[in-house]
Amino acid sequence: MKILIVGSGGREHALAWKAAQSPLASEVLVAPGNAGTAREPKIRNCPVAATDIAALIDLARRERVDLTIVGPEAPLVAGIVDRFTEEGLACLGPTAAAARLEGSKSFAKAFLARHGIPTARHETFSDQAAAARYLKDHPGAHVVKADGLASGKGVVVAEDEATALAAATAMLNGEFGEAGRRIVIEERLIGVEASFIVLACGLDYVAFPTSEDHKRRDDGDRGPNTGGMGAFSPASAVDAALEIVIRREIIEPTLRGLKADGHHYCGFLYAGLMLTADGPRVLEYNCRFGDPETQPIMMRLRSDLVALTQAAVHGRLGGETLEIDPRPALCVVLAAPGYPADPRTGDMIAGLDAADPQTKVFHAGTRELDGQVLSSGGRVLGVTSLGATLEEAREHVYRRLGTIALDGALYRHDIGRRPYGVKP
Template sequence: MNVLLIGSGGREHALAWKISQSPMLQRLYAAPGNPGIAECAELVSLDETDHAAVVAFCRDKDVGLVVVGPEAPLVAGIADSLNEAGIAVFGPSASAARLEGSKGFTKDLCSRHDIPTARYKRFSDVAAAKAYLDETGFPIVIKADGLAAGKGVTIAANRAEAMAAVDSCFEGAFGGPGAEIVIEEFLEGEEASLFCLCDGERALVFGTAQDHKRAFDKDRGPNTGGMGAYSPALAMSERLVERAMREIVEPTLKGMAEIGAPFTGVLYAGLMLTETGPKLIEYNVRFGDPESQVLMMRLESDPLPVFLAAAKGDLAGISVDWSRERALTVVMASEGYPGSYEKGTAITHLPADDETMRIFHAGTARDGDRLVANGGRVLNVTARGTSVREAASRAYAAVEKVGWEKGFFRSDIGHRAIMVEDA
């Protein structure tokens, strides 16, 4: 089977690496890919927003499955265009992708189906939003409604911060997504990520992870797209996974089917593990980044037949096997991220991958013979071990061998899990 993978980040490199090992695979194409992905796929120049061009490429190359990495093409309806052309695609329709594309849509779905989540209100008027803040306590959470590249959420500790966040959203800090906002209660507890593969009716648990959003050690600094992750999430016991599936994921699939938007692909539930049980923070309609990197390092099954089964609406009887080992990834980012940063800085050395450690390219490019940084999050140094501590030790040992003067990283990825292991 020929496969087209859409995307260019660390998530896509991890997916490409794993898919490339499938006995089912004939040729793997990636659009646009990156230098790391080029080691396991043929890079092609395709504009993901030009759906006709993507369809034409798939027909020309006899592509049997398209795997869509990022959320924006899914929200824009690329899966609809491919399905209409009779091309299997691992990813939801535009109507189903609203679970990530509109936070208000998801909150309303939760309300209708009694899915546990934070109390909330939606606003499209700045004055009404500010009036509501006069009635609330703090901290409180302000979210831009639509896609904002992971930057549309503010946890406001006081009224002044909340007012500033509301102004920022409505003044266009996040472009179109700030035209409507959601204000919701602040949930306390430990965060965890639950991944499920879905075929429109059924959901198959596809691992757990925990990531680190803050830029700096000890969970300080601004929120980012993620500075590291580990899997499995030690806080997600089998009992909690079963409860989250029963109370959150399964009602969501039922609710989406009822409105004529059955969900297929991967559903990523961001959860808060509160004293009263797991509550939904948000849904993503694609694999997490950098969570994909640790999931792919632990996955022992061939992903291709599983993705294809989800795309074709038949996960009945499908199961997946996982390594008992832990996996951990450390994100190396450009100095200044998530704010402004310099592009084109030289990466002079990368340690060689081995059986327990791999480096996934997230934001790299080629400048002649040079490998350079081309984004905020640039490298994902990922390792496995019998414990989180061992995986972290291997990952950080590799980080120290990376030749990149303009990069930075957190030195405490997995610290909470290591404390639990050591207790």
């Protein structure tokens, strides 16, 4: 089989790397890919943008692609699966209608309320005065979210009314363009965050290992929200009993709700959860794999990714099971200076060719020029490792990070360390 992975980030590098290991895959194409995917065996980059659906269809036809796996959210929300399906091309992912779960926070909140799935108290606004009145009438900490896609950055955790009002005003005044013309304001939930990702086809699904990411840029969960500065798997706070609760109260009602609303959901479904004292609550849905959660999860996945995705696309997911490496895995993101507000690009990266069998360096924002790897985005690399323990995986990753040189690079030093887990 020839597989096409759509996207250029660390998630897509990890998916392509895992897909290339499948005996079913003769070649894996990545559009557009990055400097890391260009250097992998059995993987070839194709210079087609992830959002150019017409060109991706032409590519799939020309290369006789057997299965396309969509990495990022933007093409899913734009209807890539609908277009591929109309052309008779197999493509893993939800339809544009179902992808509104991620494409619109207000749509997702209405879905959660309609189907009785637990989430935070919330309201939706497109008017600044109405938002200000709501915040005045509901004192306390809030989370302000741009309604549309904002690359994981359209979220502000506000400890007080003034901060929440400033965030709401900035978004409604165009900070995130059309994505912020409508906002959701919700109560701030207290607890531990976790990511629960499944591959679903209708009501059938298989669950990947739990994971947890670190959204804040700086150590100690400080600084601005980002697309993710690191992740580890399994999540520290999710045991077998809690996983059963998450499946029963979150995942299965979500799939039933989608079916009841007329959506046949086929693809990855990511529930971002807050594990509160009153049980798990949905913070958000993503209609694709998380980034950087994909990196440690793919390191732990022993099952054939191509066989799994093929089973989902052809409606044969029922009865499938996953084989998972019992060892924990951890990923630390190395970001460009200025990330997330104004990341610098075009810097040379040294040390990538060092031999280290303990780690895998997944590329995110990189490109190659005259044999030299340059930074090309905010999140540049994701250094990932397995370990007998989480602490051992951390040691492998941070040792490898010490051998990579990118002028002014940022990365957190406390990934995998939380108050409830390993102490800093």
